[in-house]
Each structure stands twice: as structure tokens, then as C-alpha cells.
Amino acid sequence: MSHENETLRWPTNLDHAAIVARLVEVRAMAAEAGMADFAARFADVENMTSSHIGASVVAALTWIQDKPEYPAITTQLAMVAMNLKNL
Numbered sequence: 001m002s003h004e005n006e007t008l009r010w011p012t013n014l015d016h017a018a019i020v021a022r023l024v025e026v027r028a029m030a031a032e033a034g035m036a037d038f039a040a041r042f043a044d045v046e047n048m049t050s051s052h053i054g055a056s057v058v059a060a061l062t063w064i065q066d067k068p069e070y071p072a073i074t075t076q077l078a079m080v081a082m083n084l085k086n087l
Contacts, residue, residue: 014083019053020045026060026076033070038063050087057081 014022023045030039041056048056061077064070 011079012082014080014086016050016087019080019083019087022076022080023053023057026073026080029070029073029076033073035070038073053087054084057084 011018023042027039027042027045030036030042038060041060045053045056057077057080061074061081064074064077067074
């Protein structure tokens, strides 16, 4: 799934399923980038509670925001963070 143009207008209406789907993508991107520990944050995201998802997203975003070499992951996490209220 390509989300390249979404930075122009971020969706703020992602539901629980859409949030989980994006985090599955984040997990895959992190694994491909050799970031196994980071990907592990979302290892069982499909079964996490809403509060656990929220805490994981905030912690992951805090960790990655100072790492400009991962812009796609950072963008996806920021988009999910803006939608945490919909969990």
C-alpha cells in the first residue's frame, strides 16, 4: 500500500483496523531496515489493547524522531499518533 502523497493531507479518521494495518506496515519496514528491536515493539500489534498500541506508538515515535534516516517509518508513526484518539 502506497501512502506517498498523504503528507499533503493526513487522514485523521483512521479507525482501529486502519491503525493496526499501518503499524503492521511499520513493523515490516523496520524489519527490512534491519531494526529488529524496533520491529519487535509491534510484534503482536494485531492483538494489543488500545492503550498498549498508544503507548507503543508514542514510545516508538519518541525514539525514532531524531533518526532522519527513517523518514517513511517516522511519517507513518506520526500519522498513527494523530489518530490514536480513534482507538
